Amino acid sequence: MSSEAMPLSPASVPAGEIQRYTFQERLCHWFSALTYVYCLLTGLAFYTPYLFWIAVLLGSGATSRFWHPIVGLGFLVSILWMHSLWRRDMTISGKDKQWLDQVNNYATNRDNLVPPQDRFNAGQKLFYWVMFWGTILLLISGLLMWFPEYISFRVAWIRSLAVLTHECAALITIGAFIIHVYMGLFLVPGSGRAMVRGHVPAAWARVHHRLWYDRVAGKPSST
């Protein structure tokens, strides 16, 4: 669903607020979050003996091993669903280059030096594409790891390459995930609430996503 089609203020949105995420978008996001966190926790348990207790806590090592790939397929479904919802909003454009040039100022909270952004800023878009391609890598390597006995011993290197790829891809998504959770819960107040309730104050939209605000609020961007 593109932002153009989004109603400015449906009945559920209080006065002075505008809708940021539809119900379907929020559902998709939290389904994705749930499946990712399960795979993250069980994956970390298989990753290092120092965290194997997580698998015990979640049932047992064997239980975690049984569900990890199945829940992983659920995560894949969530990513494909999300892709159908946000693909266009996440397209990287020339404006994003300008934002990335100012990423130091963004990271040090000198936001007045950062160019105005549309519905998602370039950082959010990068996060999206890291998770998208990371998921593709995790899927391919994960399928091979699920049934290694079907890979001929003559090409046994594929087995160990799959494990290594799975681990590298997972580590990259974990890095992105740490930043994502930090920004959503702590760095940008109001963004976590937006993903739960679906709406944001108009001022929040103007500060963080000026171009998007102007577009959905129907105002020229010169104000």
Add this chain to the structure above:
Amino acid sequence: MSNGTLQIKAISGHAGPVPGRDTSRDYDVCKLIDVTTCIGCKACEVACVEWNGYPFRETVFDNTYQTMPDLEWNYYNLIRFNEHIAEDGTFSWLMRKDQCMHCADPGCLRACPADGAIVQYSNGIVDFQQEHCIGCEYCVTGCPFNIPKFNKETKKVHKCTLCSDRVGAGLEPACIKACPTGCLHFGSKDDMKDLAAKRASQLREHTAYKNAGIYDPPGVGGTHVIYVLHDINNPEAYGGLPKDPRVPLLVRVWKRPLKWLGNLAMTAGVLGVVAHYIRYGPKEAVEKKETPK
């Protein structure tokens, strides 16, 4: 030998040092397989299945005398038949008893993430503990000999135990006891190496097998199952015995440097965002006055 030989010296997926690490008995145990005197009778296969209490599974005929194409989760021991034509045109049958090699540096144990699912005893036996196995099959990936086999129903991996239950009680493995030609021997690693060296030199001096030698691959730290081969330069001819087996490089990278790099990066990531919050704080949605451009 007594139960003392089953003291554990290495555990898979264990956080921190292992009790009994680097311990060793006065001797490591070893199985010697002299392939030059194997007649392919498969008494060892039957004895293995009997001792381990499995029902005899269906055989698969593929125009050789081999019982089935590959080891199975409840079939730890298989005589591999190969027809071999030497450079001088002479034809021979190569018969090799295939089972776990009980590596001194076991790839399965290195790869395993489950605490205690794979153990190495101080006498050198590598044993799977199915009650701790989580069924991930990382051992299948780690093994350079393609030995561990997965049971799809119970989701546990199995392989030859070198009859650790018999050896712990002072008995020899079941396959050794069953062998009618004396091609199988069991004893200390040193004794078996001596015996193998004598047999190999006998073959070199008194037969046409001028390249006879001992297969005890150093790439995995040596093994606790060693072979005497007619031609030590061509182990692949014996049903795919690898020439220089090693724990796969990518498994070693994954289990050592990458793991510590990853742990460091994840910890640094979490500490980094905490530090960022303390230094810069949240981005409040306060509208500043526009600076005219």
